[in-house]
Amino acid sequence: MAVPPNDVADLGLAQAGVRRVDWAERAMPALRRIRERFVAEQPLTGVRVAACMHVTAETANAMRTLRAGGAEIALAASNPLSTQDDTAAALAAEYGVAVYARAGMDQASYDRNLAAVLEGSPHILLDDGCDLVNIVHRERPELLSGLTGGCEQTTTGVIRLRQMEREGALKLPMVAVNDTATKRMFDNRYGTGQSTIDGIMRATNAMLAGRTVVVAGFGYCGRGLAERARGMGARVIVTEVDPVKALDAVMQGYTVLPMEQAAAEGDVLVTVTGNRDVIRAEHIAQLKDGAVLANSGHFDVEIDLPALESLAVEVREVRPQSDEYVLADGRRIVLLAEGRLLNLGAAEGHPAAVMDMSFSVQALTVAWLVGQHSSLAPGVLDVPEEIDNEVARLELEALGVGIDHLTPEQEEYLHSWRE
Incomplete structure (x- = not known):
């Protein structure tokens, strides 16, 4: 596999990065199941994704899942201190992701890398703090016509998106992944x-x-x-x-x-x-x-x-x-x-088991965006409830936990005001 364009510290660290990514994957069973589904269904064939995220082993598994579904990905770091240089090397050398991230990079490098991931005229934005959305709207508006939409996974980013929506400035459908029940409960809390x-x-x-x-x-x-x-x-x-x-x-x-x-x-x-x-x-x-x-x-x-x-x-x-x-x-x-x-x-971020849910929601939401984009208007959208429930179901299944199901009589009782 040819190594895609990248700006990483040392491609020689790739094998160490693979070991780190594989270790994280053990605690990400829901994402593994979604990856298997994506391999079979190929819902993202030909879709170009630009991402601004923390370049960690957990993120690498999310990128692998999108790649398995057929996506082309360019990834920039969302924080200079969070980048794992070995993970960045593995993403580029082993997993086919164009990654632009070095630990400890300065502000000029950070800005340059954000610009780099947009050069491929993406269809989907995966944002972590609304930086990519901000750049597209303020500096690269010519990209808007080719964009399907995107996801935002932070509270700070969603606050910015909602303000843009209130002012009529948001020109894309952006899904507030941060606001799902699973994300708030497990990732945030x-x-x-x-x-x-x-x-x-x-x-x-x-x-x-x-x-x-x-x-x-x-x-x-x-x-x-x-x-x-x-x-x-x-x-x-x-x-x-x-x-x-x-x-x-x-x-x-x-x-x-x-x-x-x-x-x-x-x-x-x-x-x-x-x-x-x-x-x-x-x-x-x-x-x-x-x-x-x-x-x-x-x-x-x-x-x-x-x-x-x-x-x-x-x-x-x-x-x-x-x-x-x-x-x-x-x-x-x-x-x-x-x-x-x-x-x-100062640490490694959330445990992989937590990010399993957040990135599972995001992966399914990207596929939903691609499938539904023609019917979506610009604005801040909620993750469809069925996606959140599906991720929770996958997690329970992985944990070996069973739950009750409503009987037909219970369903009727809940949906009838006459009862």
Whole structure:
């Protein structure tokens, strides 16, 4: 097989990448079943896919599934710190994916790689933060006529898409994969919760039991993180702007405070909101000596990094992915993973078993888009319920779990107002 165009660190790492991808595949049974189906049905023959995603072993298995269905794929990294160079090499050398990703690449390289995946005039966009959609609409509008649609798998990206839709700017049907029940429950809640704790532990080797962890944001990701921090023995404080979510946190037994108060109490503070400037200069002024700051939101804007840098008189790396900012008054503030997405910058992201569901939904949704595109209008679309249910069914089947089924009488009772 000819190696497609690529920008990877070292193609010689391909075999190590194959081993990593194969290990992840063991925990992705639903995606394996979908790949087998795609091999037989070839629903994506001739379809060109441009993807901006974290280049990890789990993503590689998603790309293999789309390739098995006949798709041509160009993949760029969605985060400079999350790329696994051996996985990128395997994608190019062994799995036929045109991949543009190097660990630690600078902003210019990141932008260049995003442009590269669009050069093939794609039919489908797979986005992770709405970057590709943004570029197409603002810089490459000539590509719109050839695009069928796409998928967005992050909360941040869906927020952007809905704003584009409200303003009449969105010219494509984009499916909010992030908003499915399986994605929110497993990827956002269980995946983010576990992988964020993993990132904190790898970067700091700190003990969480008996310490105070501040979780900024109590959406699905924040809930998962709060649950797991409490499970580690931490005292958890939640900050929120949404009164309903704040009330939910209170009813679950968490302390809820404004960030102005929480900052002074936190030993570890993690933002997971999808918004910017959640921790600002006035909050940094309240932090304890040795406080740890981290972000598990998609973009590195949740912590006001310019403010932190302006307050520091010295910055030094104290551990891999841990930078210590020494303030004028002597306090030391530790920033993890450069304020980027912690669970992928300092750890390996979600477990493969979690991504199995998210990528299974995405694979089936891509096939659905290709089959239904002529009837779809521009806008933000939900994943069809039958796809979400199918993925859940495949996962239960893989786990050997059986469930009940409604009897005809029960079906009639549920659908009849006369009963």
